[in-house]
Amino acid sequence: MNKIATAEILCVGTELLLGDIVNTNAAFLSQRLADLGICVYRHTAVGDNPKRLEAALKCALDSADLVITSGGLGPTYDDLTKETVAACFGLPLEEHAQSLERIKSYFSRTGRTMTENNKKQAMMPRTAHVFDNNYGTAPALAIYDEKKDKTVIMLPGPPNELIPLFNEEVTPYLKKRTDCILVSKNIHFFGIGESALEEKIKSIMTESQNPTVAPYCKEGEVRLRVTAKAQNESQAVKMCDAMIEKIVGHEVGEFIYGIDVDSLEHALVNALHEHSLSICTAESCTGGLIAERITAVAGCSDVFFGGCVTYTNEIKQRLLGVSAETLDTYGAVSAETAMEMARGAREKLGTDIAVSATGIAGPSGGTPETPVGTVFIGVSTQNGESFRKLSLSSMRSRDYIRTVSATNAFDIALKAVSRLTKN
Amino acid sequence: MNKIATAEILCVGTELLLGDIVNTNAAFLSQRLADLGICVYRHTAVGDNPKRLEAALKCALDSADLVITSGGLGPTYDDLTKETVAACFGLPLEEHAQSLERIKSYFSRTGRTMTENNKKQAMMPRTAHVFDNNYGTAPALAIYDEKKDKTVIMLPGPPNELIPLFNEEVTPYLKKRTDCILVSKNIHFFGIGESALEEKIKSIMTESQNPTVAPYCKEGEVRLRVTAKAQNESQAVKMCDAMIEKIVGHEVGEFIYGIDVDSLEHALVNALHEHSLSICTAESCTGGLIAERITAVAGCSDVFFGGCVTYTNEIKQRLLGVSAETLDTYGAVSAETAMEMARGAREKLGTDIAVSATGIAGPSGGTPETPVGTVFIGVSTQNGESFRKLSLSSMRSRDYIRTVSATNAFDIALKAVSRLTKN
Numbered sequence: 001m002n003k004i005a006t007a008e009i010l011c012v013g014t015e016l017l018l019g020d021i022v023n024t025n026a027a028f029l030s031q032r033l034a035d036l037g038i039c040v041y042r043h044t045a046v047g048d049n050p051k052r053l054e055a056a057l058k059c060a061l062d063s064a065d066l067v068i069t070s071g072g073l074g075p076t077y078d079d080l081t082k083e084t085v086a087a088c089f090g091l092p093l094e095e096h097a098q099s100l101e102r103i104k105s106y107f108s109r110t111g112r113t114m115t116e117n118n119k120k121q122a123m124m125p126r127t128a129h130v131f132d133n134n135y136g137t138a139p140a141l142a143i144y145d146e147k148k149d150k151t152v153i154m155l156p157g158p159p160n161e162l163i164p165l166f167n168e169e170v171t172p173y174l175k176k177r178t179d180c181i182l183v184s185k186n187i188h189f190f191g192i193g194e195s196a197l198e199e200k201i202k203s204i205m206t207e208s209q210n211p212t213v214a215p216y217c218k219e220g221e222v223r224l225r226v227t228a229k230a231q232n233e234s235q236a237v238k239m240c241d242a243m244i245e246k247i248v249g250h251e252v253g254e255f256i257y258g259i260d261v262d263s264l265e266h267a268l269v270n271a272l273h274e275h276s277l278s279i280c281t282a283e284s285c286t287g288g289l290i291a292e293r294i295t296a297v298a299g300c301s302d303v304f305f306g307g308c309v310t311y312t313n314e315i316k317q318r319l320l321g322v323s324a325e326t327l328d329t330y331g332a333v334s335a336e337t338a339m340e341m342a343r344g345a346r347e348k349l350g351t352d353i354a355v356s357a358t359g360i361a362g363p364s365g366g367t368p369e370t371p372v373g374t375v376f377i378g379v380s381t382q383n384g385e386s387f388r389k390l391s392l393s394s395m396r397s398r399d400y401i402r403t404v405s406a407t408n409a410f411d412i413a414l415k416a417v418s419r420l421t422k423n
Numbered sequence: 424m425n426k427i428a429t430a431e432i433l434c435v436g437t438e439l440l441l442g443d444i445v446n447t448n449a450a451f452l453s454q455r456l457a458d459l460g461i462c463v464y465r466h467t468a469v470g471d472n473p474k475r476l477e478a479a480l481k482c483a484l485d486s487a488d489l490v491i492t493s494g495g496l497g498p499t500y501d502d503l504t505k506e507t508v509a510a511c512f513g514l515p516l517e518e519h520a521q522s523l524e525r526i527k528s529y530f531s532r533t534g535r536t537m538t539e540n541n542k543k544q545a546m547m548p549r550t551a552h553v554f555d556n557n558y559g560t561a562p563a564l565a566i567y568d569e570k571k572d573k574t575v576i577m578l579p580g581p582p583n584e585l586i587p588l589f590n591e592e593v594t595p596y597l598k599k600r601t602d603c604i605l606v607s608k609n610i611h612f613f614g615i616g617e618s619a620l621e622e623k624i625k626s627i628m629t630e631s632q633n634p635t636v637a638p639y640c641k642e643g644e645v646r647l648r649v650t651a652k653a654q655n656e657s658q659a660v661k662m663c664d665a666m667i668e669k670i671v672g673h674e675v676g677e678f679i680y681g682i683d684v685d686s687l688e689h690a691l692v693n694a695l696h697e698h699s700l701s702i703c704t705a706e707s708c709t710g711g712l713i714a715e716r717i718t719a720v721a722g723c724s725d726v727f728f729g730g731c732v733t734y735t736n737e738i739k740q741r742l743l744g745v746s747a748e749t750l751d752t753y754g755a756v757s758a759e760t761a762m763e764m765a766r767g768a769r770e771k772l773g774t775d776i777a778v779s780a781t782g783i784a785g786p787s788g789g790t791p792e793t794p795v796g797t798v799f800i801g802v803s804t805q806n807g808e809s810f811r812k813l814s815l816s817s818m819r820s821r822d823y824i825r826t827v828s829a830t831n832a833f834d835i836a837l838k839a840v841s842r843l844t845k846n
Contacts, residue, residue, distance in 0.1 A: 017463045019453030020639065023446055026468070030442030040440045041475060043468035045449070052464065059482065184441075195498050195538045206500075215499075216438050219583070225443070281711075281732070287718025288704075288711030291732040295710025298786055298821055306738040308731055309704070309714045315729040315772055319742070349738055363721055393533045395557045398721055400583055 002149050003179045007038045008060035012072035012081050013157055014047035025070045025162055032166060036174055037182040037229060038066065048078040057088055061150050066174075071157030073138040075117040082139065085152050086125035089145050096124040096139075103137050131169035135161040142173065151177075180229055183236035185260055187224040187247055188267070190411050192255040194222050200252050211243045220404040221264070257414060264410040265293045271417045272303035272353075279413060281307030282320055282345035282356040284332065285375060289406045290357060305349045310341065320344030333358050333370050338378030339385035346380045353416050354380045355409040359390070361401045366394060375405045379412045381420055388412055425572050426602045430461050431483035435495035435504050436580055437470035448493045448578075448585055455589055459597050460605045460652065461489065471501040480511055484573050489597075494580030496561040498540040505562065508575050509548035512568050519547035519562075526560050554592035558584040565596065574600075603652055606659035608683050610647040610670055611690075613834050615678040617645050623675050627666075634666050643827040644687070680837060687833040688716045694840045695726035695776075702836060704730030705743055705768035705779035707755065708798060713780060713829045728772045733764065743767030756781050756793050761801030762808035769803045776839050777803045778832040782813070784824045789817060798828045802835045804843055811835055 009026050016023055026043040033040050041064055046052045053072070060067045072081030086093055100122035107114040121137055124130055131140040138156035145151075153170060155162045189197060194217040198205065205213045211228035224247065228239035248256060258267040272279055281290045291307040294300055310316040313327050321344040322337055330336040338358050346354035359375025366372035373392035378385060390408060392401050432449050439446055449466040456463050464487055469475045476495070483490045495504030509516055523545035530537040544560055547553055554563040561579035568574075576593060578585045612620060617640040621628065624647075628636045634651035647670065651662035667682060681690040695702055704714045714730040717723055733739040736750050744767040745760055753759040761779050769777035782798025789795035796815035801808060813831060815824050 016450075016466065017453055018457055019450040019455075019463075020637075022450040023466070027439070027442040027445040030440055032442075034441050040442075041470070042479065043439065043446070043466070045466035047464070056465065193535065195540060196536075198499055199538055199540070214437065216443060218581075225441075283711075286715075287723075287727075288706075288714030288730060288732065289718075291706075291711030292709075292715045295712075295732070295734065296822065296825070300710075301734055301788075304710075305735050306731065306733045306742065307711065308729065308742070309711065309718070310729045311718065311724055312728050318771070319729065319731070348741070365724075391534050393529070395532075397558075397583060397587070399719065402719070 001144065001146075001177060002065070004038055004065045004151060004174065004177045006064045007033050007040050007066040007068060008042045008044065008064040009040060010056055010060055010067055010069045011043070011045040011157070012048065012053055012069060013045070016045040017047045024159055025157065028159070028163060029068055029070070029166065032171065033068075034182055034184070036171070037178050037180045038174070048072060048080065050080045050084050053080065053084050054088060057085060057152075061088075061148070061152075065149070066151045066153065068153045068155065070155050070162055073121070073140075073154060073156045075115065075121055075137065077117075081154055082123070082125065082141070085143060085154060089125070089143055089152075091125035091127060091143065093123040094126055096122050096130060099124060099130060099139055102132070106137055129173070131165060131173070133161065133165055135164055140165050140169065180231055181233050181236055182227055182229050183233060183240055184225055184227040185240045185244060187226065187244060187256055188258045188261055188264070189222040189224070189252070189255045190220070190257050190264055190407065192222065192252060193217075197222050197224075197252055197255075201247065201250060204246065204250070208243065211239050213243065213247075219400060220407050257411070263293075264407055264414070266297055268410045268414050268417070269294065269297045269300050269303060271414055273299075275417060275421045277353060277417060277420065278303050278305055278351040279353045279355070280305050280345050280349040280351040281409075282341035282354060282378075283307065283309050284311060284316070284341070284356075284358040285361040286357040286402050286405050286409070287311065289402050290355060290409045293406055293410070305351050307349075308345055316341060320348065331370070333360060333374060333376060335376050335378070335387040335389065338376035338387050339380065342378035342380035343385055352381060352420065353413055355413045356380075357405045357409055359401070359405060361398045361405075362394065362396075363398060373401055375401065375408075377405065377408050377412050379416050381416050383419070424567065424569075424600060425488070427461055427488045427574060427597065427600045429487045430456050430463050430489040430491060431465045431467065431487040432463060433479055433483055433490055433492045434466070434468040434580070435471065435476055435492060436468070437472075439468045440470045447582055448580065451582070451586060452491055452493070452589065455594070456491075458605050458607055459594070460601050460603045461597070471495060471503065473503045473507050476503065476507045477511060480508060480575075484571070484575075488572070489574045489576065491576045491578065493578050493585055496544070496563075496577060496579045498538070498544055498560065500540075504577055505546070505548065505564070508566060508577060512548070512566055512575075514548035514550060514566065516546040517549055519545050519553060522547060522553060522562055525555070529560055552596070554588060554596070556584060556588055558587055563588050563592065603654060604656050604659055605650055605652050606656060606663055607648055607650040608663045608667060610649065610667060610679055611681045611684060611687070612645040612647070612675070612678045613643070613680050613687060613830070615645065615675065620645050620647075620675055620678075624670065624673060627669065627673075631666065634662050636666065636670075642823060643830050680834070686716075687830055687837070689720055691833045691837050691840070692717065692720045692723050692726060694837055696722075698840060698844045700776060700840060700843065701726050701728055701774040702776045702778070703728050703768050703772040703774040704832075705764035705777060705801075706730065706732050707734060707739070707764070707779075707781040708784040709780040709825050709829050709832070710734065712825050713778060713832050716829055716833070728774050730772075731768055739764060743771065754793070756783060756797060756799060758799050758801070758810040758812065761799035761810050762803065765801035765803035766808055775804060775843065776836055778836045779803075780828045780832055782824070782828060784821045784828075785817065786821060796824055798824065798831075800828065800831050800835050802839050804839050806843070
């Protein structure tokens with residue numbers, strides 16, 4: 001058997017083409033194959049249609065060493081993946097005694113009645129390597145064609161079967177058939193756009209072949225993924241770390257908030273933990289999103305005490321003690337209000353840090369002076385208050401404006417942590 | 424131009440093949456194309472590699488009338504979708520004055536500096552139909568080749584651009600090019616599971632061919648999608664409405680919270696508006712999610728005043744006036760605390776209704792008496808307090824437990840609205 005270097009993923013199921021389900025299997029399999037150093041060239045999804053499945057399979061086998069299919073292994077008449085793959089390799093289907101036993105015992109264990117069509121699931125292509133599936137009745141199997149040097153692995157579609165099967169059965173099978181390892185690490189940036197970042201480190205990105213450096217952006221953030229290919233893990237890690245050191249030392253390094261962290265709020269919760277500091281929130285336009293994202297981080301309860309969502313002027317006064325004068329003079333969407341909200345929350349909840357957000361998330365509510373997308377982020381510590389003004393495009397969605405506002409609140413809070421701990 | 428009957432979806436981006444992001448665009452586009460009566464044959468995802476993109480494009484054009492691409496339209500050197508498609512159709516790229524203006528004004532509006540590589544985004548294939556993209560700098564365009572009778576529509580990859588662009592620009596473009604109409608309406612259920620619902624209305628679902636009736640479930644909710652195919656819209660609408668009337672009149676009708684509403688929180692905000700009632704929130708384990716989801720509904724500010732996130736016992740007492748005795752006697756995760764939280768919030772914020780949530784979202788913090796997944800939802804009105812106890816599986820994720828808790832809070836609040844308005 002030759003080593004497997006490249007793969008394609010072929011997902012079978014009309015429900016995918018109707019958009020009834022999102023193809024999370026393709027993403028899962030891709031991640032795992034990348035970890036194994038196998039390069040994925042293409043994802044394809046086709047319906048429960050043997051002709052189009054056959055065409056897609058042949059097309060995938062043309063370019064890749066390995067094709068992994070998901071779906072189409074159920075007991076019903078339109079489940080045809082196994083039959084189609086077997087025909088493609090000229091292999092007859094034969095009853096597989098062990099599989100029949102397994103299916104029978106599965107039914108007796110779960111107290112259900114085995115139907116005649118479940119027996120179809122125990123028919124296997126001759127020479128197939130059959131994986132144990134303890135998670136359902138569908139088979140999981142591999143076919144290796146020595147002459148063509150091609151491998152097809154067939155897995156059931158439901159993620160609650162596919163994921164454990166891949167981890168427990170397929171990974172050991174594939175590990176014997178790969179000859180290098182890939183390691184990826186992520187550098188997380190905030191405060192610099194994708195194009196600006198790329199312009200500044202273009203030479204690093206284009207010159208570096210191994211490790212590779214590739215940018216990904218999501219609402220207001222950029223991530224650089226550093227991926228090294230090597231004979232063993234420690235060598236690959238070393239190569240990644242050297243590249244990360246280079247980028248951290250570059251002028252763009254000031255925008256890095258973490259290496260391999262899940263998000264800015266995770267970085268914030270980690271920093272608060274590390275320095276035994278506490279935080280609370282005071283929110284208007286973000287409506288609870290800042291608190292929600294902090295509390296989505298498991299284990300936040302040591303550092304997050306609570307927060308107030310103050311959607312009206314009256315509630316800003318009542319819960320946070322914002323003065324009527326400030327609201328009258330500067331308006332609810334102002335630096336002054338943002339800072340008073342943060343101060344009020346910090347005093348009321350007794351935390352080291354408080355962050356606040358007040359602005360116009362839209363789609364209505366904007367004025368010429370304060371258009372939709374204007375948001376003030378406030379922060380309060382024992383050393384006083386400060387703010388950041390965001391002027392996001394008024395064409396952005398309410399969701400985007402709220403999300404980016406919350407992300408800015410985490411950034412401003414993270415900087416407050418580092419100021420407090422430097423003093 | 425001939426009518427479009429079949430389509431393929433071609434997503435471009437190495438991040439898809441690495442499994443860094445899940446391909447939600449393919450599912451979204453498939454749903455929308457189904458609504459337009461266009462049959463989707465295949466999804467393909469390839470990396471930022473012009474050769475493989477070209478091969479996939481040619482393969483898709485072989486079988487379908489329409490190919491929709493997503494991704495690869497950014498400003499960077501590896502964004503090559505437009506260039507590859509144009510080459511495939513033999514069309515030169517030319518500067519598109521209107522697009523250049525649009526991009527310039529986008530940058531000036533958002534106060535950012537336009538870099539040289541953003542100009543690349545204003546280069547368009549000759550004869551292209553350019554869609555307005557008010558959501559970002561990437562172009563969105565269609566190419567129609569009369570001789571081959573093939574159409575390619577190119578959309579940017581980020582869902583926050585692709586989704587509104589498709590709905591606002593591409594849908595009207597495609598509607599002119601299909602010859603029947605599909606109309607779908609959704610019936611939203613809460614409080615009944617998918618299998619229970621299916622069992623009760625199985626005969627309706629299997630007997631009905633046009634309109635079709637199909638169930639979809641998401642965290643704690645079920646939706647029935649009724650889809651009718653007809654020559655014109657009014658006929659299709661009439662067919663849907665007749666089916667909806669039948670299901671509303673069925674015994675499962677009591678679990679329906681709305682027809683074609685975006686979510687339970689939308690239904691709640693609508694009901695509050697309709698009856699001029701106000702609401703506030705008091706949250707522990709949901710950490711702001713209830714407030715966040717209410718305030719995600721544009722126009723909620725007339726009915727939502729604010730809320731408190733009280734993550735510690737001390738803050739529950741300080742902000743909401745929960746008594747130390749209640750916390751000592753029953754614990755923070757109890758019906759009594761949930762109801763006191765709701766009452767405290769309602770009194771403090773002066774609303775007609777208050778909802779609360781306190782529970783164990785996990786993954787840690789559970790005890791044998793109060794395992795992970797135990798959540799109390801409280802509600803307070805002028806007529807007093809009540810609660811609902813959830814016992815979600817401790818195997819569920821923190822995210823799932825919080826989401827289902829918030830959804831239950833909306834359901835309990837909606838029922839409070841109807842009780843208040845019946846009296």
